[in-house]
Amino acid sequence: MSHRTLRADNLVAYYSVDTPVLKGASLQIRPARRLALLGANGSGKSTLLSCLAGSTQPKSGTVLVDGEPLRYTRRGLRDHRQAVQLVLQDPNDQLFSADVAQDVSFGPTNLGLPPTEVRERVSEALDLLGLEHLRRKPTHHLSYGEKKRVAIAGALAMQPCVLLLDEPTAGLDPQGVDEMVEAVISLERHDTTIVIATHDVAFALEWADDAAVMCDGAVTTGDPRNLLGNEALLSSARLKQPWSLRLANALSERGMVPANSRPRTVEEMTRLLCGEHAEMIL
């Protein structure tokens, strides 16, 4: 796997002509960086990811990999899917084989890879997602969280340069969320650039290098601290500031912490509040 730059340029997409979902959406996914895609229900996150993956063809605009426009031919889409994989929001839309190992092997087998390489890729993907013990389990007997992990393993077995994850933590219990985040972080060690669509602003602030907020069919991108501290933008996108930024803001208005303090993590918040004593607590 090597890093590639994936870009959406001025995409327009609609399901019915009178209500466009994307109205000139542009997004640059920079290699080896983590991007969080945020926005209200129905704002078009899944549609944008689907366009980036080549599963939906926009009415106008261009999807580019390393500056090369995606070609919507059989060959062009096949090449694109080797570089870019999308894991759907609902794993029930993604899994269809009889058992876990078969499902994860579907993509690599379809690429025509030799059986030994398919087996290696499947084992590696199952191992990374902590699924080895479920290898022979029928997919319809899996829990929701297990299904989500299997869907990611299937995409990973394609060894994509860019992995687009549509709400990977939605519907998981708190420990399941932590395990999913850990699994996602371990994927980065394999040189995969990761994009996550999410409603979880605290997670986006802590995890992402870049943030993108969808509103009214367009995308605003920037540093997560700036974007997630922008009350006006968040409110028009029906999002809320993460609690850490709200608290830091309230404290800085009262002169209790320096202006523009924007802690992303519990550690940063502890250092902000406890100064030199933070190390005793952390």
Ligand SMILES: Nc1ncnc2c1ncn2[C@@H]1O[C@H](COP(=O)(O)OP(=O)(O)OP(=O)(O)O)[C@@H](O)[C@H]1O
């Ligand atoms: N296959 C489809 N046919 C018709 N309309 C669709 C289809 N898929 C999505 N839409 C509509 O497009 C709009 C954007 O949907 P999309 O799923 O991209 O939003 P989203 O930001 O991913 O929402 P959520 O946060 O709920 O997942 C919505 O109004 C939705 O009803």
Ligand SMILES: [Mg+2]
């Ligand atoms: Mg969605």
